[in-house]
Amino acid sequence: xxxxxxxxxxxxxxxxxxxxxxxxxxxxxxxxxxxxxxxxxxxxxxxxxxxxxxxxxxxxxxxxxxxxxxxxxxxxxxxxxxxxxxxxxxxxxxxxxxxxxxxxxxxxxxxxxxxxxxxxxxxxxxxxxxxxxxxxxxxxxxxxxxxxxxxxxxxxxxxxxxxxxxxxxxxxxxxxxxxxxxxxxxxxxxxxxxxxxxxxxxxxxxxxxxxxxxxxxxxxxxxxxxxxxxxxxxxxxxxxxxxxxxxxxxxxxxxxxxxxxxxxxxxxxxxxxxxxxxxxxxxxxxxxxxxxxxxxxxxxxxxxxxxxxxxxxxxxxxxxxxx
Amino acid sequence: xxxxxxxxxxxxxxxxxxxxxxxxxxxxxxxxxxxxxxxxxxxxxxxxxxxxxxxxxxxxxxxxxxxxxxxxxxxxxxxxxxxxxxxxxxxxxxxxxxxxxxxxxxxxxxxxxxxxxxxxxxxxxxxxxxxxxxxxxxxxxxxxxxxxxxxxxxxxxxxxxxxxxxxxxxxxxxxxxxxxxxxxxxxx
Numbered sequence: 001x002x003x004x005x006x007x008x009x010x011x012x013x014x015x016x017x018x019x020x021x022x023x024x025x026x027x028x029x030x031x032x033x034x035x036x037x038x039x040x041x042x043x044x045x046x047x048x049x050x051x052x053x054x055x056x057x058x059x060x061x062x063x064x065x066x067x068x069x070x071x072x073x074x075x076x077x078x079x080x081x082x083x084x085x086x087x088x089x090x091x092x093x094x095x096x097x098x099x100x101x102x103x104x105x106x107x108x109x110x111x112x113x114x115x116x117x118x119x120x121x122x123x124x125x126x127x128x129x130x131x132x133x134x135x136x137x138x139x140x141x142x143x144x145x146x147x148x149x150x151x152x153x154x155x156x157x158x159x160x161x162x163x164x165x166x167x168x169x170x171x172x173x174x175x176x177x178x179x180x181x182x183x184x185x186x187x188x189x190x191x192x193x194x195x196x197x198x199x200x201x202x203x204x205x206x207x208x209x210x211x212x213x214x215x216x217x218x219x220x221x222x223x224x225x226x227x228x229x230x231x232x233x234x235x236x237x238x239x240x241x242x243x244x245x246x247x248x249x250x251x252x253x254x255x256x257x258x259x260x261x262x263x264x265x266x267x268x269x270x271x272x273x274x275x276x277x278x279x280x281x282x283x284x285x286x287x288x289x290x291x292x293x294x295x296x297x298x299x300x301x302x303x304x305x306x307x308x309x310x311x312x313x314x315x316x317x318x319x320x321x322x323x
Numbered sequence: 324x325x326x327x328x329x330x331x332x333x334x335x336x337x338x339x340x341x342x343x344x345x346x347x348x349x350x351x352x353x354x355x356x357x358x359x360x361x362x363x364x365x366x367x368x369x370x371x372x373x374x375x376x377x378x379x380x381x382x383x384x385x386x387x388x389x390x391x392x393x394x395x396x397x398x399x400x401x402x403x404x405x406x407x408x409x410x411x412x413x414x415x416x417x418x419x420x421x422x423x424x425x426x427x428x429x430x431x432x433x434x435x436x437x438x439x440x441x442x443x444x445x446x447x448x449x450x451x452x453x454x455x456x457x458x459x460x461x462x463x464x465x466x467x468x469x470x471x472x473x474x475x476x477x478x479x480x481x482x483x484x485x486x487x488x489x490x491x492x493x494x495x496x497x498x499x500x501x502x503x504x505x506x507x508x509x510x511x
Contacts, residue, residue: 008457023469026481
């Protein structure tokens, strides 16, 4: 078949049919694999996730919420899908799993609701870690993954950076970075410089984020994370930023090296105390109804955008003051 | 050589029908061109209908033929079967100067005919008709297994393909050896 004819036929087929066509013969496989992504139909999946454990699990959810699980077993050297197991003979399971993911992403045009990459590197026979394999695959497809939520589980900045820069910053709304161990300390200097970090609306990073400053999180409408330490200057910087940001929702962080912060009451006035918590309230720029609340207890700080009605009786609300 | 004019056969290329003269604005007489396929049957087609084919349209623009020259030099498409070219000509006539509909249900149902039509239309660069034909071919393979598609499209398996390739190479090698031997014999 001439190339233009094949392209036209593929244009009229759905994702599944093109995958079937790919299996017809080597010529079709090569043709489809070399075809520009824009000429392929949209697979239209809503969620994609890959997890490395004893086996590799590739999970896909379609727009009708139907889940598809592919299991790649190193012990059996096989791939299972829908009750059908295929022996991979002399192929490496990790290579096959990454190749399958590449194929799925090649067909993904619409924006995914969620992408989940669990890089908890299990000792596989393949010498290079899973994060390196995925990073190579993303470089090869040379296209940003359109996803609203991006969840990455890793034990290093390298692991996070093997995925994060390949997501489309224009569609990315929420970045959720998980450690493999909550006590982990992870350098953030490269991560916070990415366009994806700077353009995201909400970010959670539930580990001790080293080299991350309050300036790196003040643009976010939602943040949750752990920082090594925080000063009154940092808290006041965040207060000043949040009272002028109409999109702000919450920012919650725990501090590892807890020291009582001096000078808060001198500048912000006395706190309102309830149970174990101390509260301060501040008026927001150009709003009579919205209030910025700061709730603090030992090493935990939570800034929240709340309604005026939610301020408890007896608590003072500071006038709007950006200085 | 025989010819047809919009599906009607005649012994020689027919003269173009002249449009009745209008008192308000004199119409420019339509120009006609002639094409034939493998069967040498000549089809008279208006320039308007041929606009669908980017290939023929390009040839016409470059040649600047007069009516007489066009009649004397029909475009030869030896690689297209006569009945397939007839289908193409009919389609171009039916859709002359009209916007093409989103679907075309008058395409051949027989797969061999459809595949020949696809190849002809691709060669003649008739974009809309190619889209319809490819849609129909796509419908044939939707929901089918790789084995069924191979059967529908008459595609050999990779193993069969490799075997045929080996056989062809072997044959070519033998022929080349034969030719060399013959040449050596001649030289002696």
